[in-house]
Amino acid sequence: MKRVIRIGVFETNSSSTHSLTMCSKEEYEKWSKGEIWLNHSYHNKGNKFMSKENAIDFMSQHYNDVDISGEESLRNFEIYRNPDEYLGEDMETFHEEYTTPNGETVVAIGYYGYDG
Amino acid sequence: MATMGMMDSIMELLHSYQNGNSLVHIFENGTKIRETDDDAFIPTIPESMDVKITNQCSLENYCKWCHEGSTKNGEHADLEALVGVFKGLPPGVELAIGGGNPLSHPNLAWFLKTLSEMGLIANITVNELHLSEYLPLLEQLIAERLVYGVGLTYSGKDMESLTRLNSLSDNVVYHMIAGVHDVDDLPKAPKALVLGYKKIRKGESFFSRSVEENLYRWYTKIPIYFGMVPVSFDNLALEQLNIRRFLPQSEWDKFYMGDDGTFTFYIDGVNMEYATSSTDMNRREINGRTAEELFTDIRGNSIRSAP
Helix, strand or coil, X not given: CEEEEECCCCCCCCCECCCCEEEEHHHHHHHHCXXXXXXXXXXXXXXXXXXXXXXXXXXXXXXXXXXXXXXXXXXXXXXXXXXXXXXXXXXXXXXXXXXXCCCCEEEEEEECCCCC | CCCECCCEEECCEEEEEEECCEEEEEECCCCEEEEECCCCECCCCCCEEEEECECECCCCCCCCCCCCCCECCCCECCHHHHHHHHCCCCCCCEEEEECCCHHHCCCHHHHHHHHHHCCCEEEEEEEXXXXXXXXXXXXXXXXXXXXXXXXXXXXXXXXXXXXXXXXXXXXXXXXEECCCCCHHHHHHCCCEEEECCCCCCHHHHHCCHHHHHHHHHXXXXXHHHCCCCCEEECXXXXXXXXXXXXXCHHHHHHHCCCCCCCXXXXXXXXXXXXXXXXXXXXXXXXXXXXXHHHHHHHCCCCCCCEC
């Protein structure tokens, strides 16, 4: 599956857009409960949901001399236990839900760009 | 949740259509999702077109950087002929209508109504300095849902009209040109589209050391504003400001909508010509062909996959 998104703006000129994460509603609910974590780390080359244990294993392959078992450490490596932690406090954020014609509900969350 | 400006909403789907091997969904706030089960998109029709409907503009002597070549006495497009180009496109395809001043075209309302009946989504780009004269017309077009997105070339001189326009629609996007506008005005926009500096026509003669210095300020200061305002970029600005330096490859792949000519192209309705983009001077005559046929030509007379 390949998917490209333009969010919250009509085409008044050819354009690109912001930072965003999309997932199924089921994934979002599990993530909200902390049952799965979002691996947004540089080494993952994209977003991927996984269990906390798998996230630790994944990062251990890249940082074998650093203890990353703690939740604070995981967050430092951009692995987030829930949407609140991912979105943070300082950015303008969005949360939208879309139902595609085949009935799939997709959740889109994110923040507008980067603070540098 | 400790977040600023949180927007929770369930968006209404406006249209879905098949485009080659991909399915495209477009929602009421402008969000567009393009998806395929394959590894690459192979479009057969344009998802959007930049469409010039007039060369008439009363701001000929004001916008000294403008690349459009419009004048006070510029010609209007024959919209009855132009509308035939769009026949056969599925509902949901977008038109980014501009000029000149598109609001000055005497057949604009008829044109937009006809596009609406075809299910096409019309967006329009206007100059803030035209609002005092044309705001009632624009209000009517928005109210009748004949216009969805409004691109507004910002100057910050008519705050009363700006306030009024923003109260009418959530789909107003301020257009700001890197090299011309002040990057520090970005937070004044409800949403912003940053356009690259087009060094053609008047833009070529206007280009100077001060434009270069302005571009440099945009280049260095743009990341400061990423968290403050929803900001997009046209493909030229992406290149001139090297926006890619801020995005990991995975994010770039997710949000980059494609090079000019891969999902979009440009139509000059006044001269009935088409090209890859408005800055592409390799113009070709339309000669009675449809947008689908023109798009096939733009993509090289053969179907290629898009990244």
